[in-house]
Amino acid sequence: MPREALHVSRRIAVLGATGLVGRTVLRVLEERRFPLDELRPLASDAGGRTVTAFGREWPVSAVSERSFDGVDIALFASANAISQQWAPVARAAGARVIDNSSAFRYHDDVPLVVPEVNAHALAGDPTLIANPNCSTIAIVVALAPLARAAGLQTLEVATYQAVSGAGSEAAAELERGIRGGLDGPPPPRTDGGPAFAYNVVPQIDRFEDNGYTREEMKIAWETRKILELPDLAVAATAARVPVRIGHCAHVSAVFERPVPPDEARSLWASFPGLKVIDDPAHGRFPTALDADGIDDVLVGRARTSLVNPRGLLFFCASDNLRKGAATNAVQIAQALDELAVRVARRAR
Amino acid sequence: MPREALHVSRRIAVLGATGLVGRTVLRVLEERRFPLDELRPLASDAGGRTVTAFGREWPVSAVSERSFDGVDIALFASANAISQQWAPVARAAGARVIDNSSAFRYHDDVPLVVPEVNAHALAGDPTLIANPNCSTIAIVVALAPLARAAGLQTLEVATYQAVSGAGSEAAAELERGIRGGLDGPPPPRTDGGPAFAYNVVPQIDRFEDNGYTREEMKIAWETRKILELPDLAVAATAARVPVRIGHCAHVSAVFERPVPPDEARSLWASFPGLKVIDDPAHGRFPTALDADGIDDVLVGRARTSLVNPRGLLFFCASDNLRKGAATNAVQIAQALDELAVRVARRAR
Numbered sequence: 055m056p057r058e059a060l061h062v063s064r065r066i067a068v069l070g071a072t073g074l075v076g077r078t079v080l081r082v083l084e085e086r087r088f089p090l091d092e093l094r095p096l097a098s099d100a101g102g103r104t105v106t107a108f109g110r111e112w113p114v115s116a117v118s119e120r121s122f123d124g125v126d127i128a129l130f131a132s133a134n135a136i137s138q139q140w141a142p143v144a145r146a147a148g149a150r151v152i153d154n155s156s157a158f159r160y161h162d163d164v165p166l167v168v169p170e171v172n173a174h175a176l177a178g179d180p181t182l183i184a185n186p187n188c189s190t191i192a193i194v195v196a197l198a199p200l201a202r203a204a205g206l207q208t209l210e211v212a213t214y215q216a217v218s219g220a221g222s223e224a225a226a227e228l229e230r231g232i233r234g235g236l237d238g239p240p241p242p243r244t245d246g247g248p249a250f251a252y253n254v255v256p257q258i259d260r261f262e263d264n265g266y267t268r269e270e271m272k273i274a275w276e277t278r279k280i281l282e283l284p285d286l287a288v289a290a291t292a293a294r295v296p297v298r299i300g301h302c303a304h305v306s307a308v309f310e311r312p313v314p315p316d317e318a319r320s321l322w323a324s325f326p327g328l329k330v331i332d333d334p335a336h337g338r339f340p341t342a343l344d345a346d347g348i349d350d351v352l353v354g355r356a357r358t359s360l361v362n363p364r365g366l367l368f369f370c371a372s373d374n375l376r377k378g379a380a381t382n383a384v385q386i387a388q389a390l391d392e393l394a395v396r397v398a399r400r401a402r
Numbered sequence: 403m404p405r406e407a408l409h410v411s412r413r414i415a416v417l418g419a420t421g422l423v424g425r426t427v428l429r430v431l432e433e434r435r436f437p438l439d440e441l442r443p444l445a446s447d448a449g450g451r452t453v454t455a456f457g458r459e460w461p462v463s464a465v466s467e468r469s470f471d472g473v474d475i476a477l478f479a480s481a482n483a484i485s486q487q488w489a490p491v492a493r494a495a496g497a498r499v500i501d502n503s504s505a506f507r508y509h510d511d512v513p514l515v516v517p518e519v520n521a522h523a524l525a526g527d528p529t530l531i532a533n534p535n536c537s538t539i540a541i542v543v544a545l546a547p548l549a550r551a552a553g554l555q556t557l558e559v560a561t562y563q564a565v566s567g568a569g570s571e572a573a574a575e576l577e578r579g580i581r582g583g584l585d586g587p588p589p590p591r592t593d594g595g596p597a598f599a600y601n602v603v604p605q606i607d608r609f610e611d612n613g614y615t616r617e618e619m620k621i622a623w624e625t626r627k628i629l630e631l632p633d634l635a636v637a638a639t640a641a642r643v644p645v646r647i648g649h650c651a652h653v654s655a656v657f658e659r660p661v662p663p664d665e666a667r668s669l670w671a672s673f674p675g676l677k678v679i680d681d682p683a684h685g686r687f688p689t690a691l692d693a694d695g696i697d698d699v700l701v702g703r704a705r706t707s708l709v710n711p712r713g714l715l716f717f718c719a720s721d722n723l724r725k726g727a728a729t730n731a732v733q734i735a736q737a738l739d740e741l742a743v744r745v746a747r748r749a750r
Contacts, residue, residue: 208709208710209709210558210654210707210709212560212639212652214562214602214641214643232580232584233584236580236581239691239694240691247685248689248691248692249691252644252645252646252690252691253645253648253689253690253691254562254643254645254648254650254689254690254719255689256650256652256687256688256689256703256717257682257685257687261682261683264705264706264708265663265682265703265704265705265706266705266708274708287708287709287710288708288709289654289707289708289709289713289715291560291652291703291715291717293562293650293652293717295562295602295643295644295645296600296643296644296645297600297601297602297643297644298600300601300602302602302604302641304560304604304639304641304652306558306637306654315613334605334609334613335609337595337605339604339605340604341596341601341602341603341604342600342601342602343587343588343596343597343600343601344596346587355604355613355639356613357612357613357614358612358613359558359637360612360614360622360635360636360637361556361557361558361635361636361637362556362635365637367637367639369604369639369641371602
């Protein structure tokens, strides 16, 4: 029985299609030749815009109560409030929602999925799946094979995050700041915040009562949930750097036993979604620009911690719009699609 | 007996006067109204250049065997090889050398001094004093009061370092990269290294056999020497970010007892050379641009580690050309000058 005889419905909606992540979702769907039956680009403020994908222009519709009728998978590249408003509508219409916002990530009944790490969380046919934080995704892909091999005990992280992670307005603000600061200090930011351009800003998202930012706590909360280590101790610093695309992170992890750098590189090399760039003798290590435009997480600079013999330090870099957001969401859609194909095959 | 009746000789040479640090040394000497009897701007490749200081232009002389005759204090803002060549000449001529290179920092008989922290290391009238690494200086000023109060046990650091820390050619390379990359990827670097512009580069200085860069090991070696904690365990990641001036660092320190953030802020507030910027509720924390142009080390984002209850995380920012180099060197010169005044007073 030829596989192509099976037909699984693939009507896809993309909410937030005009944003940085939404446009990248469309690009990744196209690159991966996702077998679409229908594509519905949606936006909360459509206003007659179009997006380009699969070699043609698509009108973007304003999202409405009827937008998700007949939709199989809805990819949400939207802010929390928009996701909270429309996820129930999409689910009621029968769509499975893959949400890139943080609105549902910490709900016990919502799987938080990085397919290379915990695709098994998709079993049970969930109708709402959360896509993790952009920095967290890269870090957990790099940690997962080490954690499985050696048991992860504690985690410290310092991030170097690209401005596109804050959305298209922030990205435009960076460009204005860079141009306005070519021959002097950068101009103040429109919203009064500290300049992105030529600066390091150790605040991403709002502050929590414990002195950490919400971005820093997301790295803790989400790493625990994805790696299924609910008691893992995690302390993070998240900082914005004047980079367009490409989140980097210094990672300092302590395991139950020492993990020699050679073992780490070997574990990484055989894990999906990772590319090891770790050859100091030839000046090879991950950088933000190396990660820009690719789907793999780059990992390198592996070395034994000088503070704890069971500690390993490494550095990772990933495209925050791709693996950190759109690619991971599309991978979840592909995994759901494969599950649907399997179900259809069993049903024959 | 009026103090001004005392005359202490203050003939100052500045080697590397045309570089980024050398020019900042001249600016800081002027700002601090250092009471000069004579100023000799020197360079290893002078070629008829001039520098501006104290309201006038000064010709820069090519350094020679006679350059240090009669000089009291020689401030070296030069690369290791130049410092190694000329420090013995200057000392033989009777000058006290304050060297900004790393050539002598790890010699047991050479004090490595951050005046706020270990000015006592200047006792004994040393004729060669080393100025520490730019990142290390900021970190040890912030750590010193905490270490004294609570005993420092381990230290992890991740730096966000400005490109000016790599010298004027690197700074020019950053500007070329930013301009060349305004509308696309930045051009390749002249020396073949990864672009500074729009990038994060986790390599500063060459790699050591243990997988750490020399910059990362300098933070370990120098923190131990300055804080007089020879066995302190230190693990660092040093990365370059596309910032002109202003080194930042994520610091995660473990003490013998818990140091509540309020206690840390209080200890910092009463320590010289530090400015606490730590008011999350009002979006106040240290940034690289805030540090640009000032002599204080900015410190904030104090919070208890979520990995160790005796751990404290904080973030610091400092002007790498000022407190990270020139200002610290001039402060050492001022301390030597005060010692000379005291000696002269005792001799009367």
